[in-house]
Amino acid sequence: MSGCIGLSTGYEDADRVIMNASxxxxxxRQAGKQMIRIYEKDDYVQHYIDEMTIETELVKGLKANELRVVYQPRVSCHDGTIHxxxxxxxxxxxxxxxxPESFVTxxxxxxxxxxxxxxxxxxxxxxxxEAPALFEGRRVAINVSLVVFRQPYxxxxxxxxxxxxxxPEQFEFEITEHTLMQEPLVGIQTVDYLKEKGFRILIDDFGVSYSSLNYLKLFDINGIKIxxxxxxxxxxxxxxxxYEIVKLIVSLAKKLNLEVTAEGVETEAQYRAIERLGCDEVQGYFFSRPLPPADLHAALNALEHHHAALRHGLSGRQQAITSLDENETERLKAILRLEILHSPREERYDRISRLVAQTLDMPTTLISILxxxxxxxxxxxxxxxxPYVERKWTLCDRVVTSRTNLVLEDxxxxxxxxxxxxxxxxxxxxxxxxxxxxxHAIGTLCVTDETPRPFDEEGVRTLEDFARWxxxxxxxxxxxxxGMRRQQTLESLYEVTALHASFPEKLKRIQTVLREWMGYSHTIAFSTESGYKI
Structure with missing residues (x-):
């Protein structure tokens, strides 16, 4: 079972309270399952009035040709190629x-x-x-909504x-993680259809939704946009x-042979950072705002000189593009999966550090992720x-690389x-x-002292016990x-079984729910009853 709650307070009129709560x-309900919303004064009424007004005016705007298209350049970090x-x-x-965030939504x-x-x-x-010379050799990316990401459209x-x-080779389609994962099987079929026709497919706004490079293996895409x-x-x-999260995303994307574009680059410092990390392409106001076609010719010349000046300033510097073996790739995936870099320092880890120091009589205890x-x-x-040190200087690097304990008494x-x-x-x-x-060794638990001291096997075993904690x-x-995902899956399955639909339709929906839960691209149903066909 699942439910949503609407709350309203602040009015003496009961009918008004009920209406606002409704x-x-x-x-x-529009926000999803198990959501709670509180009525805030008359903002809700104004919100719906605004939406209705925008929708009505958008219908008129489409007929009156009020919409227009602008183009934002995407610049290659390697050779300055522009799309x-x-x-x-x-x-x-x-x-x-x-x-656009308002009317597109x-x-x-x-x-x-x-x-x-x-x-x-x-x-x-x-x-x-109308301007073939301007677009010659340059691809144009178009954003595609979940609603239209279907083969018929x-x-x-x-x-x-x-x-x-x-x-099709002149175009790219940008879709979000959410679009793909809403109906993975439909997403796979549509992506395969478009790739077969010659289009390139990019994942837009990567990192704000599912944030998993594992599911990208299911889809034959060309790149991601951070x-x-x-x-x-x-x-x-x-x-x-x-910085560390972007570095991990870039490194693992390269392992999957995906091109990486950085969105929203607005300063030279940001550009230098993503270039060092190995991004293939940048997009943002640091290079150019979105421009109408009439302004693109002049902008292209300026962009070429801009990129050349940046490359000249980088001459002699080696870009730090990390090459990863399979074990290191899987280790970094484990760090991303656990989301340990996202969270701040927490009392539960500080409590363990204090206990380790007290138990082993050590002045310093560290819990770290590499x-x-x-x-x-x-x-x-x-x-x-x-909060961080370069890995190359630390003894913990040796512990993680070898996945073994290390004791240096002097x-x-x-x-x-x-x-x-x-x-x-x-x-x-x-x-x-x-x-x-x-x-996978993702980090270390270590103790240190300014003076040499002995440390026996019992102390190592104690440290190992704390590491397991x-x-x-x-x-x-x-x-x-x-557990939350499992509960949501069970709720979805209950909802499917309650539908007034045919058995094949229910089975199809059940398969979709299970695929989304387990992360697979296909499911097969079969029956052991003779003469029964699914």
Missing amino acids: TALLEA FEALVRWHSALLGNVS IAEKSLLIEDVTAFVVDRVCRDMT MRNVLTVLASHGLS DRSFISQLDQDNGLKE TTDQQWIKSCHGEKIA VQATEPTSGNPVLEGLGFYAGVPLVTRSG VMAEIELSEQVRA
């Missing part, structure tokens, strides 16, 4: 400039999104045929292209974790330490410490790996998420 309940993304804009005679709730998409496709085709798009004498919410933090003092070239401190008891006597900022002044080290259920805490969150 409005909030409608909003909760475009087509974006729709609307200046209403009544409402003025209306945000409203259009998706009705069949208007089909008309908006048809307008964009036709307008792009006309622009490409996309066949109509092919017909429009053919009528303008254009080929969401601007990650990119915008790369030049901020508090953006170190976003990415490709950084060691991130999840918890520290004892001396104050930076660090200065056994290790080359000259020029190493981490080992200078360190006398003792003992560390054990943090190992997932699948056998740390991993139990880390994986607890994943188990909770898995």
Whole structure:
């Protein structure tokens, strides 16, 4: 069973309270299952009035040719090659400039999104045929909504292209993770159909929805576009974790032979960061805002000079594109799956650090996670330490790489410490790996001291016991998420069984629910009863 709740308070009139609660309940149902919404003054009424007004004016705007298409350049980090993304804009005679986030969302709730998409496709085709030199050798990406991402509609798009004498190889379609995962089987079939015709497929806004590179194996796509919410933090003092997350996404995407585009690049610092990380392409106001076709010629010349100047400033520097073996790839996937880099320091880990220090009588205890070239401190008891250090300087690197314990009773006597900022002044080290259920070492639990000291096997076993406790805490969150997904699946199955539909239709829906839960692309149903056909 599942339900939604609408709440209303603040009025003495009971009928008004009930009416407002009903409005909030409608909003909760539209938001999804098990949602709660609270009626806030008369904002709800105004919200629906605004939506109805926008929808009505959008119908008029489509007929009055008020919509237009602009193009934002996408620049290759490697050679400066430029492609475009087509974006729709609307200046209403009544409402003025209306945000695409507003009117596209409203259009998706009705069949208007089909008309908006048809307008964009036709307008792009006309622009490409009217200015062939401008678009020669350059692909144009078009955003496609969940509502129209179906083979019948996309066949109509092919017909429009053919009528303008254009080929699928000149186009890309951008779809979101949510679009693909709503109906994976339909998504696979549509992607395969479009790829067979010659189109390129990109995942837009990657990282804000399912954020899993594993499911991308199901789809024959060409690349991903990292969401601007990650990119915008790369030049901020508090953006170190976003940097690590982007680095992991890029490294693993390369392993799957996917091209990577960074969206929303607005500063040179952000550009330098994503270039070092190995992104193939950038898009954002740092290079160009979206432009009408008439302004693209002048912009292209400026972009070429801009990119050349940036490359000249980078001459002699080696880009840090990480090459990963299979084990390291799977280890990084485990870190992304556990979402351990997303979360801040937590008391449950600090409590373990304190207990380790007290039990083993150690001045310093560290719980850390190691990415490709950084060691991130999840918890520290004892001396104050930076939130991260370069992995190459740390002894924990050796523990994770070998997946074995490491005890150095006299660090200065056994290790080359000259020029190493981490080992200078360190006398003792003992560390054990943090190992997932699948056998991947994602980090370490270690204790240190400024002076050398002995450390016996009993101490190592104690450290191993605490490490298992740390991993139990880390994986607890994943188990909770898995439990929630399982509960949602059961609710969906109950809903299917309650439908007044034929058995084959129910079975088809059950298969879809199970595929989404388990992450598979196909299911097969069979019966052991003789003479019964499914």
